[in-house]
Amino acid sequence: MLAVHRRTGSRARPPRALGLAVAVAVAVAVALTSCSPFGSVALKATTATNLANQKKAALSLLSYRPDVEEIRFTQPGSVGGGGSWAANAVVTIDGVDYDEILGPERAGGNPLPRLMPGTVPTRSTVVYSDGTSEALR
Incomplete structure (x- = not known):
């Protein structure tokens, strides 16, 4: 011009x-x-962090809910508006599925059934958002 x-x-x-x-x-x-050559490195770091947080969240829930049969994470997780990491999961107790939001420090979602006194902890399966699984406890 x-x-x-x-x-x-x-x-x-x-x-x-x-x-x-x-x-x-x-x-x-x-x-x-545009795409960054470091994008895949950041994604791997995020995935590893999310999987580590999923395990921490599962162990936290299992520490006070010995009746959990399975925890299946339905998404990788993220840090929400409150600043805490959390992920959606389906928690199975006595064959019934409960939609929960699990974090390393706390859990919320559908009310879980009352814990029966004397419940003996059993092995629980945790299915992570990437499809891998392991037995915990």
Whole structure:
């Protein structure tokens, strides 16, 4: 785009600084919206962190609910608005599934059945969001 000088009527080019600023803005926009060579590393770190948090959450629940037969995480988990990590899971007790939100420090969701006194802890299966599983306790 050429500007016309008012006094002389000659056409002048826009300042080079403007062109440089536009080029930098475009470069930053492309960098922020395109794939990064470090993206897969960050994804692996996030996946590993989520799986570790899922195990912590499962162990936390099992520490006070010895009647849990299975915990199946239905999503990887994330840090919510309260700043704590949590993940959705299906918790099976006496053959009944309960939708829960589990975190390393607390759990919530559907009310779980009353824990019967004298319940002996049994091995519980934990199915992680990536499909792997293990027996805990």
